[in-house]
Amino acid sequence: MAEGILRPLGSSDLRLSPLGLGCWQFSKGRGLVGKFWPVLEDSVIRDIVRTSWEGGINWFDTAEAYGGGQSEEMLADALSALGEAGRGAHVATKWWPIMRTAGNIGKTIDERLRRLKGWPIDLYQVHQPYSFSSAASEMHAMAKLVQQGRIKHVGVSNFTADKMAEADKALREHGLRLVSNQVKYSLLDRRIERNGIMEAAKELGVAIIAYSPLEQGILSGKFHSNPELVKQISGPRKWSSGFKPEALNRTRPLIDRLNELADKYGASPSQVSLNWLIHAHGETVFAIPGASKPHHAQENVNAMRFTLSQEEIGELAELADRSKR
Structure with a gap:
């Protein structure tokens, strides 16, 4: 792996690259959520993981829900294909809580470990805040797994500020801390800055892991330069309001400025x-863009090869705010 700038994940001893690789697209078309992406060949998955690793990304985020464990298996195989050089890679996965209780956490951990084929779970996350148990009960179950040495750190996903505080309080009873909260966050979706989640994360020392960091590809600018591409979108993504002509018109000033800065830094919009995300709040925010091709x-x-100035970070935030008005 190329040496990059690593940062601590929350209060943990994990030192991770600001960007990880989201692995939802490794689901092989299995299950309900797996159909969101086209089926990728094993060789393509290996190339994506190798390109990420060699470029400085040292952690990979998957989940039980991604193809019912298929993404975990594909990731494990791709990491193993790196050989001895890839032994320092870190894996984050998630427990699916819907229609379950906290008792299921301990009952299903062996299946998660089996799917990961010997790769340790550095970060185990509760995927959604909805289960038949409280956040505190879930954290007590997670703490037991840490004490047993079956996982290393505990995170959550899509938790509100209050649930983050509840989870962290429960973990403290075991001498542990909540490490991360994985939420939707991008220049075009900054709700966590207004609903207390970002503030709570900073107060608790919890890392924010941003998913959908390019807002379904809208921030790439390709749909602004060629609106006809919207017609080619397949799957649920095509119904996103951000792809409507009036929305593309509102966000055009932001995209224009992203293009200008891309020219300045020899980068893309x-x-x-992504650079805005990982620098706008110090070292609090990590992001997990996906990739369905090696060039992605x-x-x-x-995106980790340069750093926007504070003035540019503020300017982009202002343009993003105006696009919502």
Whole structure:
């Protein structure tokens, strides 16, 4: 792996690259959520993981829900294909809580470990805040797994500020801390800055892991330069309001500025958008863009090769705010 700038994940001892690789697209078309992406060949998955690793990304985010464990298996195989050089890679995965209780966490951990084929779980996350148990009960179950040495750190996903505080309080009873909250966050979706989640994360020392960091590809600018591409979108993504003509018109000033900054830094609008995410709040925010082709992975890693100025970060935030008015 190329040496990059690593940062601590929340209060943990994990030192991770600001960008990780989101692995939802490794689901092989299995299950309900797996159909969101086209089926990728095993060789393509290996190339995506290798390109990410060699470019400086040292952690990979998957989940039980991604193809019912298929993404975990594909990731494990791709990491193993790196050989001895890839032994320092970190894996984050998630427990699916819907229609379950906290008792299921301990009952299903062996299946998660089996799917990951010997790769340790550095970060185990509760995928949604909805289960038949409280956040505190879930954290007590997670703490037991840490004590047993079956996982290393505990995170959550899509938790509100209050639930983050509840989770962290429960973990403290075991001498642990909540490490991360994975939420939707991008230049065009900054709700966590207004609903207390970002503030709570900073107060608790919890890392924010941003998913959908390019807002379904809108921040790439390709749909602004060629609106006809919207007609080619397949799957649920095509119904996103951001692809409507009036929305593209509202966000055009932001995209124009992203293009200008891309020219300045020898980057792309997508890379500038990702760079904004990982620098706008110090070291609090990590992001997990996906990649369905190796060149997408290369695009991701290049987003860590420069740093926007504070003035540019503020300017982009203001343009993003105006696009919502």
